[in-house]
Amino acid sequence: DAMVIQNPRYQVTQFGKPVTLSCSQTLNHNVMYWYQQKSSQAPKLLFHYYDKDFNNEADTPDNFQSRRPNTSFCFLDIRSPGLGDAAMYLCATSRGTPNEKLFFGSGTQLSVL
Amino acid sequence: AQSVAQPEDQVNVAEGNPLTVKCTYSVSGNPYLFWYVQYPNRGLQFLLKYITGDNLVKGSYGFEAEFNKSQTSFHLKKPSALVSDSALYFCAVRDPRGGGATNKLIFGTGTLLAVQP
Numbered sequence: 001d002a003m004v005i006q007n008p009r010y011q012v013t014q015f016g017k018p019v020t021l022s023c024s025q026t027l028n029h030n031v032m033y034w035y036q037q038k039s040s041q042a043p044k045l046l047f048h049y050y051d052k053d054f055n056n057e058a059d060t061p062d063n064f065q066s067r068r069p070n071t072s073f074c075f076l077d078i079r080s081p082g083l084g085d086a087a088m089y090l091c092a093t094s095r096g097t098p099n100e101k102l103f104f105g106s107g108t109q110l111s112v113l
Numbered sequence: 114a115q116s117v118a119q120p121e122d123q124v125n126v127a128e129g130n131p132l133t134v135k136c137t138y139s140v141s142g143n144p145y146l147f148w149y150v151q152y153p154n155r156g157l158q159f160l161l162k163y164i165t166g167d168n169l170v171k172g173s174y175g176f177e178a179e180f181n182k183s184q185t186s187f188h189l190k191k192p193s194a195l196v197s198d199s200a201l202y203f204c205a206v207r208d209p210r211g212g213g214a215t216n217k218l219i220f221g222t223g224t225l226l227a228v229q230p
Contacts (some may be wrong), residue, residue, distance in 0.1 A: 004156070019127040031215050042117075042203070043157070050215055090156055094216045099145050099164050099207065102216060104156030 003027050006091050006105035013081050014113055016019070021076040021108045023091030029103070030096030032074040034066060037088040049074060050096060078110075086112045115140045117206050119221035127196045127229050134189040134224045136204030145207035147185040147218065148178055152200045154197060160202075174198070194228045201225050 005024045021043040023032065031050050035043040035074050047056045049068045063085070065077040078085055092102040116139045126132045138144055145164055153165040161172025167179045178189045189202060202225075205218040 004204070006156075033217070040122075040222070042222045044220075045208075045217055048215060048217065055215070092157075098216070099160040099162065100216050101147070101162060102149075102157070102218065104149075106154065106156045111189070 004091060004093055004103050004105035006089075006108050008108060009106065010109050010111070011076075012111045012113060015083065016080045019078050019110070020103065021083055021089050021091075023074045023076070023080075023105055024072050025051075025074075025093045025103075026072070026104060027093055029072060031032035031094045032068060033094075033102065034074070035090040036077050037090055038088075040044040041060070043090055046076070081110070081112045083112050086110055115206065115208055115210070115219050117204050117219055117221040119202075119204055119224045119226050122222075123225045123227060125229065128196050129193050131227070132184045132191050132194045132198070132226065134202050134204075134226060136187045136189065136221060137185050138187060138204075138206045138208060139185065140206050142209050144180075144185075144187075146178075146180065147205040147207070148176070148187075148189050149174065149205060149220075150200050151202045151203065151223070157203060160189070164205050194226075196230055199226055199228045 025058045033048040034046045037043040046060045067075045086106045090107045091105045118137045147162045148160040151157045163180045171177045201223045204221040208217040
């Protein structure tokens with residue numbers, strides 16, 4: 001009964017080759033988030049959607065884009081991956097009310113060769 | 114700046130002993146604090162949160178946390194550790210710069226809890 005599903009679990013791409021990570025949810029939550037988690041570091045928020053409203057963090061590189069075609073799906077696009085973009089990417093959802101807990105997917109581990 | 118600090122990279126405890134995982138925070142306004150746990154190859158799972166009210170908050174799997182405003186701390190505790198509690202624990206604070214209906218979190222760097230049999 002997985003509620004936030006991320007595919008693939010592991011993704012390998014080449015330096016500079018565009019890559020897309022996907023996330024889907026069965027919770028019907030308003031808000032979807034993308035976090036980047038590098039080894040031994042805190043998860044860092046890249047952006048989030050409240051319904052169709054996109055909110056980018058100020059320090060998220062332009063190389064990272066996102067799409068949310070409907071409530072259930074959200075995609076993370078990395079236009080030209082660099083070696084420094086190798087990380088675990090975590091998708092999360094929450095209800096659109098304050099102080100709700102986040103539900104996380106299992107993450108996609110991205111390697112850049 | 115809003116931030117969360119977890120001063121210990123790793124905490125080792127024997128099974129059956131009490132455990133504490135430390136967290137301190139810095140945030141403008143009222144703090145809304147959370148603990149999450151991450152098992153190997155899994156996403157983060159919610160354990161508990163402090164929003165308002167009683168300073169001692171009880172959560173999943175027998176964990177609890179104590180909010181201390183004067184020390185700006187929110188330490189995670191459990192009276193008797195299990196081997197299965199071994200995992201990576203993250204403290205987080207809600208980013209007050211986020212909109213009222215979103216729950217942007219600022220995470221600490223995590224503490225690896227190792228419970229020995």
